[in-house]
Amino acid sequence: MIKGFLEKQKAKGKLLQAFRSGELYLTYKSGKNTHLILPIIHYVGIDKEAQLLTYVFSIPLGLDPKEVIKKRWLFEQQFGQNLEIEQENKRFTLKIFGKSYPKKxxxxxxxxxxxxxxxxxxxxxxxxxxxxxxxxxxxxxxxxxxxxxxxxxxxxxxxxxxxxxxxxxxxxxxxxxxxxxxxxxxxxxxxxxxxxxxxxxxxxxxxxxxxxxxxxxxxxxxxxxxxxxxxxxxxxxxxxxxxxxxxxxxxxxxxxxxxxxxxxxxxxxxxxxxxxxxxxxxxxxxxxxxxxxxxxxxxxxxxxxxxxxxxxxxxxxxxxxxxxxxxxxxxxxxxxxxxxxxxxxxxxxxxxxxxxxxxDEEIKKEVEQKQIDEVKGELSEKNIFGVLDNEKA
Ligand SMILES: Nc1ncnc2c1ncn2[C@@H]1O[C@H](COP(=O)(O)OP(=O)(O)OP(=O)(O)O)[C@@H](O)[C@H]1O
Ligand SMILES: [Mg+2]
Structure with missing residues (x-):
């Protein structure tokens, strides 16, 4: 239980670090200090069997959602290339896959x-x-x-x-x-x-x-x-x-x-x-x-x-x-x-x-059968003409 909690905290920290280093935040000044408004992480899911790490986060009002998509590299630097980002307004789901495709x-x-x-x-x-x-x-x-x-x-x-x-x-x-x-x-x-x-x-x-x-x-x-x-x-x-x-x-x-x-x-x-x-x-x-x-x-x-x-x-x-x-x-x-x-x-x-x-034997038989069929076909055509000729006569 505690181990799971700590793992989630660690995972959360990693994502926050990515937000910081990629400047994915808003700032405001109060007095001499500058404060960061970072995206809010709503959910961290660790599925060990599927080797899947899922985050759901939303960005602060005023930050362009396109920035997140544009900064895909930022998440790749932190988590590797095997990831997916889905967007729904200012809410994002980030999935990181532990297993990757085999090269072949x-x-x-x-x-x-x-x-x-x-x-x-x-x-x-x-x-x-x-x-x-x-x-x-x-x-x-x-x-x-x-x-x-x-x-x-x-x-x-x-x-x-x-x-x-x-x-x-x-x-x-x-x-x-x-x-x-x-x-x-x-x-x-x-x-x-x-x-x-x-x-x-x-x-x-x-x-x-x-x-x-x-x-x-x-x-x-x-x-x-x-x-x-x-x-x-x-x-x-x-x-x-x-x-x-x-x-x-x-x-x-x-x-x-x-x-x-x-x-x-x-x-x-x-x-x-x-x-x-x-x-x-x-x-x-x-x-x-x-x-x-x-x-x-x-x-x-x-x-x-x-x-x-x-x-x-x-x-x-x-x-x-x-x-x-x-x-x-x-x-x-x-x-x-x-x-x-x-x-x-x-x-x-x-x-x-x-x-x-x-x-080879089967192929030979097939060829012979084809020839027989062709001859049969020709003969029956001739017969038809034969009948027609008889009728004419
Ligand atoms: N499933 C695969 N896994 C790994 N390498 C692959 C795979 N499919 C294709 N390749 C690589 O790509 C090369 C070209 O593949 P393929 O001949 O199937 O392409 P194609 O789409 O039929 O091309 P074309 O339009 O020229 O007929 C293969 O020789 C192989 O090196
Ligand atoms: Mg081909």
Whole structure:
């Protein structure tokens, strides 16, 4: 009890010292003496388990509240950089975190998913309290990963896809990948979860999206026939489908492509089809506003400037440190939360994926099956013409 009191007094003294040395006070003279009117400290909270020190203080009437925000350096000098200041009129809450983000959070499947309880795990990262955040894509359908060059988008996509591949069997999850830069998704070639060829050419984008659209139709019909409202309620389980597109802005400029994407974002959530998109510059030219409105989960990595950050509602993303730091709004949290993304290198991914690739034998069989299907298709076309010819005769 006494120990706690003394600790609080000591903590109070430290803050008062900061006010003094940063001249965060008003003065008045009486006679020869100058008196200081310091801010009043209303509350000091020490949470040892969370390693969190909280102060609530208010500044004297007449002192500009902006001064406190401007003098953030003052608190940093006294308490270190790992702090937060919130303002409500002339009242401030100052939080000082003992734990800081690790410089790197190594991607670790077990650690990232151990407390996950939903259906599709999206490992996000670690917060300043050391808590791992892993959200459910079913609850937060469609994900946008935005950020400037080198901010960590591809690394995050890598960590998410690696987690999903390890979490689901190929019967439970299908990945449909589009990568116009031809660099990010090459590693996933011949992975069992990747059902269609990875699209790397503009001309192949529309046919793939058309196929997804057909699948949406098929699923909707199934649900209609069984009278259910969500894909998970069907008698025969359908795999989740994730359509991942690296750099949406590099897709061909085509109204129909935009429409397909909007369509997936509208209907996919009930049908088990979800988008994961990455985007360098989130301005309105690069992403349809209807599509943007349907992406319920956004990760804002370091943005080029304030405008780019605010377009996707990630105010402050322009000030992030880079190297996998990002902002995100998380269910049950009021504000945007800053997180450190896990790190998985390309080499690490390659090593991991070895266990999930098709064997040469399986690839050969698939190629043969494709050829048979093509020949069958050609034959049936010929038949139709044959019938037509007969009719003419
Ligand atoms: N989570 C992370 N932890 C630590 N370092 C990271 C993390 N993410 C990215 N980095 C560092 O930043 C570099 C660039 O990351 P990445 O390639 O993911 O960026 P990007 O946003 O995809 O860039 P581009 O727009 O050029 O494709 C990485 O090579 C790595 O050094
Ligand atoms: Mg990238």
């Amino acid at each position: 959070l190594k991607w670790d499947f077990e650690k990232l998913t151990e407390s996950f309880e939903g259906q599709i795990p999206i490992p996000c990262g670690i917060d300043r309290h050391g808590r791992i955040i892993c959200i459910d894509l079913v609850e937060n359908p469609h994900l946008l990963i935005a950020g400037f060059t080198g901010s960590g988008k591809s690394t995050q996509v890598r960590s998410i896809l690696a987690t999903l591949i390890q979490y689901f069997s190929p019967e439970e999850l299908e990945l449909w990948l589009i990568d116009m830069k031809m660099v990010e998704f090459q590693f996933y070639r011949n992975v069992k979860h990747v059902k269609e060829d990875i699209v790397v050419k503009g001309k192949d984008v529309k046919p793939l999206l058309q196929k997804i659209d057909d699948e949406l139709e098929r699923r909707q019909e199934l649900m209609f026939n069984e009278g259910v409202t969500h894909i998970t309620q069907l008698k025969e389980k359908q795999p989740f489908i994730i359509v991942a597109i690296d750099e949406v802005a590099s897709l061909p400029n085509d109204k129909e492509i935009d429409e397909y994407l909007v369509e997936i974002s509208n209907r996919g959530r009930a049908l088990g089809v979800y988008l994961i998109l990455s985007l360098l510059r989130p301005d309105s030219k690069n992403i349809d506003s209807r599509l943007k409105g349907n992406l319920t989960c956004t990760m804002g990595f370091k943005a080029r400037d304030r405008i780019n950050a605010s377009v996707i509602g990630m105010k402050g993303a322009e000030n992030l440190a880079g190297d996998g730091r990002f902002l995100m709004s998380i269910p049950d949290y009021d504000d945007l939360v800053e997180l450190q993304a896990p790190y998985l290198s390309e080499k690490g991914l390659e090593k991991l994926l070895k266990d999930y690739k098709k064997t």
